[in-house]
Amino acid sequence: MIQDDESMRGGLSTVRREGETILRPWRVWTPAVRELLRHLEQVGFAGVPRALGDGPVDGHEVVSLLRGEVGLYPWPRALLADGGVTALGRWLRDYHDAVRDFRPSSQAVWCDPDARWRPGLIMRHGDLTSWNSVWADDRLVGVIDWDLAIPGEALDDLAQLAWYSVPLRLPDRQRRVGYGAGGAPLARRLRLLCDAYGADPADVLDALARLQCDETERIARLGPLGADPWAAFLRQNFIPDIEEERAWALAQREELLGHA
Ligand SMILES: Nc1ncnc2c1ncn2[C@@H]1O[C@H](COP(=O)(O)OP(=O)(O)O)[C@@H](O)[C@H]1O
Ligand SMILES: [Mg+2]
Structure with a gap:
């Protein structure tokens, strides 16, 4: 901390x-x-x-301040345990219930200057990575860093959470947090996360593939304008990185759904 x-x-x-x-x-x-x-x-x-x-x-x-350990590498034990993804899924369910009636003011601008709220959208956290989650005494304390909050589809928040916290990432990144590459543990964690939230894992994988396209489009559109965070994401080569993770998740789809 x-x-x-x-x-x-x-x-x-x-x-x-x-x-x-x-x-x-x-x-x-x-x-x-x-x-x-x-x-x-x-x-x-x-x-x-x-x-x-x-x-x-x-x-x-x-x-x-949220007191606790942030989900950096190596991950806190609570996040590595199956209970960690369940806690995240419940947190997101509760967050979406809490934010459902929120209407941003008409002057509201977000990190993506082109983003506007409209009926049917909710406010997404927008940066649901493990390193924005805080853990103490083996439980989830909460989620920090609301800078990338943006109006969007609720399922996109869940897809992003699955991406970073199952994690649905390249094998070397899975190993860094403490998993072997691919296989049953990831399918189980994806299902636990989706069960806790109340969604179908197949829908979440579809949403993830769309979200990853949207993210690269946004960096390509806003990065060259020079303003952060987009310029930083462009400089840090996020576009090929995200494309690679998208291709990996698509290739693993059947296995991640527990069908393989
Ligand atoms: N509300 C908070 N409570 C506890 N720690 C925080 C909080 N906000 C930020 N931090 C600490 O500061 C670090 C960077 O802050 P963050 O808001 O995530 O910035 P960035 O946009 O650079 O990711 C976090 O990883 C965490 O360690
Ligand atoms: Mg952060």
């Missing part, structure tokens, strides 16, 4: 902990994200940082 007075560089942001608060860079879309976090607070949804204060503090937003 980040220590008091420590600064830490994540994938995109340098954040600083001050006591029980975290200071993160204030971005154009931060006001919209804070509206979302305030809604979650009002409906009593735990497991997310609270938006604190009224506005930027020295160019930073202030959110509450």
